[in-house]
Amino acid sequence: MTTRPAPTARRIRLATELRKLRERAGLTSTEAAKLLGTSSGQLSNVESARFGVSAERVRAMANVYSCANPPYVDALTDMAVDKTRGWWDTYREVLPSGLLVLAELEHHATAIRTAFTAHIPGMLQTAEHAREIFSQVIPAPTPPEVEHRVAHRIRRQDVVFREDPNPYSTVIHEAALHMQVGGPRVARAQLQHLIDMSQRKHVALRVLPFGVGAFPGSGQSINYLCGSVPELDTVQLDQFHGPVLLDAEAHLEKYRRLLNVVEATALSPAKSRDLIRSIARTF
Structure with a gap:
């Protein structure tokens, strides 16, 4: 079985910020998953950094969560795009x-x-x-x-x-x-x-x-x-x-x-x- 590499600190922080956005919006994971057209299990995997997330999905989540902070959303999408592992x-x-x-x-x-x-x-x-x-x-x-x-x-x-x-x-x-x-x-x-x-x-x-x-x-x-x-x-x-x-x-x-x-x-x-x-x- 292939071992999944440990998530980077940036992916963990991105997952944390996405969870914070959902909680500020007052949505449960089940409610948010339904609005995003995904399952609560998939959303849980993203919010726990077990799975990565695309820039497009980050913007969709920010929109569903009514986040009106463009610089913050841009920074989150940059984190999603950067998948490199450093020295x-x-x-x-x-x-x-x-x-x-x-x-x-x-x-x-x-x-x-x-x-x-x-x-x-x-x-x-x-x-x-x-x-x-x-x-x-x-x-x-x-x-x-x-x-x-x-x-x-x-x-x-x-x-x-x-x-x-x-x-x-x-x-x-x-x-x-x-x-x-x-x-x-x-x-x-x-x-x-x-x-x-x-x-x-x-x-x-x-x-x-x-x-x-x-x-x-x-x-x-x-x-x-x-x-x-x-x-x-x-x-x-x-x-x-x-x-x-x-x-x-x-x-x-x-x-x-x-x-x-x-x-x-x-x-x-x-x-x-x-x-x-x-x-x-x-x-």
Whole structure:
């Protein structure tokens, strides 16, 4: 028997959005299926991402559900058309699915906003820093597993190095800058890498100094991945048991506001570079 390939993150998100549209229209799956000229079983398969869906069917569903948001509908049809499987799929047998989903979301994001308290964002880590981080994973990974994770992390960074990259904004707490991950030599190289990356036009790196005290979201690491329209944004939160994805409208609005406050509280990019340089000289 042929094994059906796992659905991509985009197909899962498309299925979720189509279900949301139906629910906002106040239709049961049986009622919606009748209006669409299909069976409730077929509709269930689409809404659970077991089956893909054509662009024409997406537009028909948006029409039946009375969705009066053309940019949103256009974005959904683009998701239906895109059936490609990206480079991250080659890691499916060797890495946790959460890492693959994050890479896919980053690849398709129109902008990325992040905030980190206790570590350097993966998008800005050196290979040596990442190798040390992955060596500390519990349960302990084998050397090949560590190298797979390092290679995947560095490949993810294509989104900040490619031609015409999208905006990348991050806030890093000063605490993360003082951690000598891998020892002084590796730590100095990591801080220099942050300085170098912060000077790229599309990268906005801000530091939250110790002096700010308490601030919103201080206990979390946040990845905010912007979709082609705001309705398709995604929040990814790092948890010890794995990443958590949020896409409810209330969650998206909450984390937009939180990141706005954190970015406004942090030092300017120029002052952040100065602070990183001063910390690097202490190693």
